[in-house]
Every structure is written in structure tokens, then in C-alpha cells.
Amino acid sequence: MKYIPSGSTVKKRLTTVKAWELPKQTSALAPPEVWTNADMDPVPVENQTWTIWTWMAYWATDTINLGTWETASSVVAVGLNWHDAIPVMVVGTFCVAIPMVLNGAIGARLHIPFSVIVRSSFGYYLAYFCIVSRSILAMFWLGIQGANGAQCITIMLLAWAPSYANIPNNLPLSAGITTQGMVSYFLFWIIQLPLLLIPPTKLRYLFAVKLVAAPITAIATLGWIVHKAGGGGELFDLPETVSGSTKAFLWLSCMSSVTGSWATLACNIPDFSRYARKSEGQYIQLPFLPLIFTACGVLGIVTTSASYVLYGTYLWNPLDIVTKWLENGAGGRAAAFFAALSWYIAQVGTNITANSISAANDLTVMFPRFVNIKRGCIIAAVVGGWVIVPWKILSSAETFLAFMGGYAVFLAPIAGILASDYWLVKRQNIDVPSLYNPYGRYRYTGGVNWRAAAAFIIAVGPLLPGLAYSINPSGTNISQGVINLYTFDWLFGFVVSIILYTGFSLVFPAKESLSSTTIFGHEPLEYGSDIERKGAGSSLDEKNFGDVGAVDILGERRESIRRASQEIKY
Numbered sequence: 001m002k003y004i005p006s007g008s009t010v011k012k013r014l015t016t017v018k019a020w021e022l023p024k025q026t027s028a029l030a031p032p033e034v035w036t037n038a039d040m041d042p043v044p045v046e047n048q049t050w051t052i053w054t055w056m057a058y059w060a061t062d063t064i065n066l067g068t069w070e071t072a073s074s075v076v077a078v079g080l081n082w083h084d085a086i087p088v089m090v091v092g093t094f095c096v097a098i099p100m101v102l103n104g105a106i107g108a109r110l111h112i113p114f115s116v117i118v119r120s121s122f123g124y125y126l127a128y129f130c131i132v133s134r135s136i137l138a139m140f141w142l143g144i145q146g147a148n149g150a151q152c153i154t155i156m157l158l159a160w161a162p163s164y165a166n167i168p169n170n171l172p173l174s175a176g177i178t179t180q181g182m183v184s185y186f187l188f189w190i191i192q193l194p195l196l197l198i199p200p201t202k203l204r205y206l207f208a209v210k211l212v213a214a215p216i217t218a219i220a221t222l223g224w225i226v227h228k229a230g231g232g233g234e235l236f237d238l239p240e241t242v243s244g245s246t247k248a249f250l251w252l253s254c255m256s257s258v259t260g261s262w263a264t265l266a267c268n269i270p271d272f273s274r275y276a277r278k279s280e281g282q283y284i285q286l287p288f289l290p291l292i293f294t295a296c297g298v299l300g301i302v303t304t305s306a307s308y309v310l311y312g313t314y315l316w317n318p319l320d321i322v323t324k325w326l327e328n329g330a331g332g333r334a335a336a337f338f339a340a341l342s343w344y345i346a347q348v349g350t351n352i353t354a355n356s357i358s359a360a361n362d363l364t365v366m367f368p369r370f371v372n373i374k375r376g377c378i379i380a381a382v383v384g385g386w387v388i389v390p391w392k393i394l395s396s397a398e399t400f401l402a403f404m405g406g407y408a409v410f411l412a413p414i415a416g417i418l419a420s421d422y423w424l425v426k427r428q429n430i431d432v433p434s435l436y437n438p439y440g441r442y443r444y445t446g447g448v449n450w451r452a453a454a455a456f457i458i459a460v461g462p463l464l465p466g467l468a469y470s471i472n473p474s475g476t477n478i479s480q481g482v483i484n485l486y487t488f489d490w491l492f493g494f495v496v497s498i499i500l501y502t503g504f505s506l507v508f509p510a511k512e513s514l515s516s517t518t519i520f521g522h523e524p525l526e527y528g529s530d531i532e533r534k535g536a537g538s539s540l541d542e543k544n545f546g547d548v549g550a551v552d553i554l555g556e557r558r559e560s561i562r563r564a565s566q567e568i569k570y
Helices: 007-015 052-062 066-077 082-110 127-160 163-165 179-196 201-230 246-262 263-268 281-311 318-325 331-365 373-387 390-396 400-406 408-425 431-438 450-471 480-486 489-505 556-568
Strands: none
Touching: 007 480, 052 201, 052 281, 052 373, 052 408, 052 480, 052 556, 066 082, 066 179, 066 246, 066 281, 066 331, 082 281, 082 408, 082 489, 127 163, 127 263, 127 318, 127 373, 127 390, 127 408, 127 480, 179 331, 179 373, 179 390, 201 318, 201 331, 246 408, 246 431, 263 408, 263 450, 281 318, 318 400, 400 431, 408 450, 408 489, 431 489, 450 480, 480 489
16 A cells, blocks of 8 residues: 555644655665665665666667757757767777776676765775765756756647647746746746656666657658658758868767767666666667667758758657647647657656666765655656756846756766776775764764765766866867867876776775675575576576675675674774
8 A cells, every 4th residue: 555644643643854854774884873865775676677688778768858859950050070970989889888888887796876986996984975966967967868858848838729829928037937937937847847756666667668759659650751851951052061080079078978978878787787587688788879879860961851841940858849740730730739748758767767877866965864766757857847947047147058968977987987997996896884873983083085086086086177167168278189088088087097996906906995796785596606597487496695684694694704804983
């Protein structure tokens, strides 16, 4: 049965913060004095439901959205041609697919979220810097994507009731939105809210719906406009308007835009891979992400090109094409309604997978006493949807948008340090229980691993002038070389952070953080060995590896781990 709070409980929650406390989870790995909750624990075996098909559906649905559609066309708009746009998409997504797979493997094997894994490299307390940074960005884009997706609601309502266009505007110009726009945005947000609460283990059902709706709508839109235009238009015949080094750095800049759009997921992909049934299933991301992203981008190029023939202007956003259908009578309005509904599903699906769950996982770690994943999703929806006033940002805050767009500068080193720590420094041997212990082997010096801090600062430092220039070109005086360096900011930060962190860790090893074998968060098949379980449906002997009830490491062994960690205590 669904839990419904009693009247006295509601009254307490309205008058005291303590009433919002979650029950202390006895199954958590953390010491008794550290508050945690089950959503931070390794995923129990019965919830490890993601297969290779789930991964393919995940990326097929996550990449088919309004942003991907416009990406390739925008490459052509800045002076390159379609011959450049396709390799830009392939190379850009392949570059970001590498950390996706490297960091995704950590979650798939250990079944723990990014916000816990990051303690291994940054230290127990410095990890909070990464967690806060990632959660802010996730909530920001949660709101921005919602504000963009509200156009879907407007189209559906106009298709259903054309008189919706006649709603008088009672909001001032300074509001950055009309009355009609506010109604559409509120409906987008309130309908999206319960969908944000879908547990990650049940997302495959949403993937199935989106996998049918979004591709069919995208291909149908392409077929309709190419048929009406009598071909694909002239966008494919447009020559390059740049050459030489200008072209090279513009190419890199476009590639960075592609990689930067997935910078958050390159860090937090363990939030999803932790639900994997088999660790090798997530490797499908490496070829599949570039393939599906490029296919969607090509659809965008052809459709945008044909729109010029039909309407005399390039329509980069597919919703602008759908809006034109409202003028074609009842049949056109029906087509517009279902097309907008499909894009609404696509937009919400991307918001869930790329933003909502990411922010919720971070909030559970920052406030474990009060927040679990479900509460985290609600908080993220409120903060991202209303507190940051996303429609106002879109209408007027170009400088702020430029800064948030360049936020990949900070996320690339985090992804690089996370990957190099697991694969090169720790050699895949992680002591999972110590990740939950502030005095465990990953405390380093006062909870801070200076090697990660130094690698991060050095990797980010050279890119900050370029970020400042992108925000305020007229007020920033820097050399062309620094500007050119910023054109491949994500790749620079990712590679440099790997080299620096690995180098620092080899020259100045933190021996107390190294383990000769993996210590799982659940009782392994053979204690002290690095043996991974088979599929979720397989027999797990009497150890029941992966059962949340077995998280306690069976008493004495958990106590021995704690005693060992206390020896490291500073």
C-alpha cells in the first residue's frame, strides 16, 4: 500500500524540521555515527535489472531530443558544411563515450552511485565539491529543458483548442514570459512531476514508450517535409565559409559543444550503471552512442534544409515545423498534437535520465538524514523548475547561459580523475565499505586528496580565461592562443587531469588508500576474492550476494573492516 501520512505527521512536518527525518537504515554500510540511507547503498540484486537492451533503449531515447536535433544543423550554421558536421558528431560523441564506459564500469561492478564512488579519488570531504557542482548543473538544466519543452504543451493546446492563442497577457515584459507561456510551463512541470518519481529500476518502461514515439515522429517529420519540398533542400550544397586554422579551431569548438552536452553524464553514469545485471552490458555505449547521436543529427540536417525550401527560412527546431501544421486544418492540428506529445515524452525522458536522477542521487549524499531519491527528485523539480526561474534565464540572461554552457570545463577533470583513479591508480580494487566511512582508507588528509585537488586546479586553470571570454568577449582581453585552447576545453580537461592525477599518485602514492583486492559492499561469493556474481536470476549459493539485507558484511567481518579503518584514522 502507498504510504499516506497521518494528520499529526503532517502537522509536525509543518512545524519542525526533525519530523522530516528518514528512519535510520540499519542496512547501511556507514558506521553508526554517520547518517546514511538505503538509496546510497549498493543496489540489491533484485533491483539489478538493466541489460544490454536497456542500455541501447536508454541511449536511443536519451539522444533523440530537441537539442540533438538542432546540434548538427547549428554546425552548418556557423560556417562549416555537412561534410564537417557528421564527423564532428561522431568524434565528439565517441570522445565522451570513452569516459561513459570507463566510469560506467565502476557502477556496473560495484553497484554504487557517483556521489559515493567519487570519494575514492577526491577524498571523503572533497568529494562534496564534485557532488555540489554536479547537482547544481543538473537542477539548472532540469529547469531549462522544462522551459524549452513547454512549447510542446502550447502546441498540443492550440491543436485541441485554437482559442488558446487568444489568452490575454497579464504579465509585465520584465517577467520574461507571457500568461499563455506560464500556463503551458506549469502544465509541463506538473505533468512531468510524477514521471520524475519513476524508480530507475522501472525506467525501461518509459524507454519503451519513448523509443516508439520519438523516432516515429522524427522520421515522419522528415518524410513529410522532404516530400513537400521536393527534396532535401540546398543545405547539403552550402560551401564552407571558413578555412585554414580558423576552420580547425571552429571544428574543435563544435566538437566540444557535442562532448560538453554530455559532460554531466560522463561523471554520473554510475548512477545508472549501478543497476546493471552484468557489468559487460554497459560497454555497448561505446559504439552505440555515436551511432544514434549521428543518426538523429542527420535527420535534423535534412529536415532543416528542406524547411528553407518550404518556408523561406531555416527552421532549426522541429517544434517550429510542427507549429506550421496548425495552419493545415483539422488534419494538421491532429498531426501537430501527436507530434508535440511525442516530443514532450522525449523531453521529459531526457530530463529524467540526464538531470533529475543525477540531482536526486547527489542530494541523498548531501542530506542523507532528510533526503532519499524520491524526495531528491521532488526537490530538484522545485528548485530547477521554479527557484532558478528558468524562463527568465532563457529570455534575458545570455551571460549566465554562456557560463552554464561552459560548465563542462569543471566536469571534464572530475570525469578524468574518477576514471584514472579506478583503472590506473587503484587497479579496479576498491574497498566499498570504506567509501561510507569518514575515517576509512579514503580519508586521505583531513578528508581531502591533494593529488585530485591539484590535478583539478591545474587542468581547469588554463581554461578559465577562455571561459571568461565566452561570457564577456568585449570585456575580456586575452591572446588568441588562449581562446583557441578553450575551443577544445572538455578534451583538454579530461586528458590533462588523467595525466596529472596518475602522475601525482605514482610519484606520491597514498598507500593507505590502496587495496590488494576488491572489498564489495555486499558479501562476495568468496570473502576477500574478486569474484562477481552472475545474472540476477542465477543461483548465488548461500551467500546471497547483492541482497540489501547482507550489506552488514555479516557482523565480525564488518567489524574487522571498521577496526582496520580506525587504524588509518587521523
